[in-house]
Amino acid sequence: MSNGITRWRVSYQRPVEYDIVEAPHLFLPQNQALLSAGRIEGGRRFVVVDENVDCYHGERIRAYFAQHQIEARIVVFPGGEENKTVDAYLGILHELDAFPIHRRDEPIIAIGGGVLTDVVGFIAGSYRRGVPHIKVPTTLMGYVDASVGIKTGINFNGHKNRLGSFEPPQRVLLDRTLLSTLPRRHLLNGVCEIIKLAIIKDAELFLELERDGAQSIAASFQNPSGEDILGRAIAGMLEELEPNLFENDLSRKVDFGHTFSYGLEIRHEALLLHGEAVLLDIMVSTLIACKRGLLSDEDTSRILRLVGRLGIKPQTRLLDASLMWQSLQERVEHRNGLQRVPMPNALGSCVFVNDITEQEIRSSIQMLNDWKIPENDRILEC
Numbered sequence: 001m002s003n004g005i006t007r008w009r010v011s012y013q014r015p016v017e018y019d020i021v022e023a024p025h026l027f028l029p030q031n032q033a034l035l036s037a038g039r040i041e042g043g044r045r046f047v048v049v050d051e052n053v054d055c056y057h058g059e060r061i062r063a064y065f066a067q068h069q070i071e072a073r074i075v076v077f078p079g080g081e082e083n084k085t086v087d088a089y090l091g092i093l094h095e096l097d098a099f100p101i102h103r104r105d106e107p108i109i110a111i112g113g114g115v116l117t118d119v120v121g122f123i124a125g126s127y128r129r130g131v132p133h134i135k136v137p138t139t140l141m142g143y144v145d146a147s148v149g150i151k152t153g154i155n156f157n158g159h160k161n162r163l164g165s166f167e168p169p170q171r172v173l174l175d176r177t178l179l180s181t182l183p184r185r186h187l188l189n190g191v192c193e194i195i196k197l198a199i200i201k202d203a204e205l206f207l208e209l210e211r212d213g214a215q216s217i218a219a220s221f222q223n224p225s226g227e228d229i230l231g232r233a234i235a236g237m238l239e240e241l242e243p244n245l246f247e248n249d250l251s252r253k254v255d256f257g258h259t260f261s262y263g264l265e266i267r268h269e270a271l272l273l274h275g276e277a278v279l280l281d282i283m284v285s286t287l288i289a290c291k292r293g294l295l296s297d298e299d300t301s302r303i304l305r306l307v308g309r310l311g312i313k314p315q316t317r318l319l320d321a322s323l324m325w326q327s328l329q330e331r332v333e334h335r336n337g338l339q340r341v342p343m344p345n346a347l348g349s350c351v352f353v354n355d356i357t358e359q360e361i362r363s364s365i366q367m368l369n370d371w372k373i374p375e376n377d378r379i380l381e382c
């Protein structure tokens, strides 16, 4: 006040707390989990359900709310990246606005894959400046990744997740049985994110994938080893997310596979799922790490062999050095001026690098093309 200028400082901390709970057979009438938050007596719920999930479980979901005398407005929403749009966001918001819910004790319920939970999370975060929401992931991508954190988003102006927010859910309910109807391609899509975690932070998870991954995929993760892999993946994901929930630290291990994939995914939206693009990025990054002498030939070969062993056939023909280089430039903006690319330096650990060149990307793609992933069993020499 000595110079006559008055200043007020506002400082406030908002705690973030939510539970991620295993809740098998969620739509059985006697299962209370879906209604474990919010008012039941005279209660209403705005529920958004993925179109395919609605085909399999729609009747049971409607019966569930009817049985509990909850007035539910069920909105069916088609999954797929092409539906993660501003129009879809506004469309659901119109429906929500026409179905009044209490601001605090009638949480929106999102039942679907990563597209749906990202869109509905953003709706929950922006409607009346934030109403509670519950996420029920129904894809493997959602189960181990999209639903466990607090990021929401929609695509905008040709960019993925360009609009979005950090919006903690009130609860995340995990019903592994829902994965049993998931097509194999979408199971593998989620597996790519598990591979990512294994490489950069969890060597034991990598071993489990080598040993039990193929069998768990065949069992749609309904088997005991599948359960172990999922539990380990979620725990690892949370270990990374929780201490850096709002991404104050922009060097994030979980960004492994999310640098070059970004451009590939946008350019080839009709051909590449998110996890498929991430895996292409992982393979190129792995070879860059190998060529730099960060990662041994043997660990590099194990990573590439795992991909084949799990029955994944990466679309390496879509790799494009200049597109991936542009993608890296875009990520530099996102990461506030530095590349901050996680690179494995052993199985289960990584370092961050800031000096990747376009030539390195180009020669790693070349090497990958020469090597032929699924068939190859020999040790690759960088």
Ligand SMILES: NC(=O)c1ccc[n+]([C@@H]2O[C@H](COP(=O)([O-])OP(=O)(O)OC[C@H]3O[C@@H](n4cnc5c(N)ncnc54)[C@H](O)[C@@H]3O)[C@@H](O)[C@H]2O)c1
Residues within 6 Å of the ligand: 050, 051, 052, 053, 078, 079, 080, 081, 084, 112, 113, 114, 115, 116, 118, 138, 139, 140, 141, 142, 145, 146, 147, 149, 150, 151, 152, 153, 161, 178, 179, 180, 181, 182, 183, 186, 189, 273, 274
């Ligand atoms: N918020 C985050 O932190 C985060 C993290 C990772 C990924 N994501 C986002 O997740 C999205 C991808 O998610 P996704 O792979 O779940 O895609 P998705 O939501 O489009 O679902 C994939 C397909 O599976 C179908 N489906 C869903 N559940 C099913 C079931 N149980 N049985 C049969 N079919 C079912 C859907 O209808 C859709 O056709 C991307 O947009 C990505 O950006 C977000």
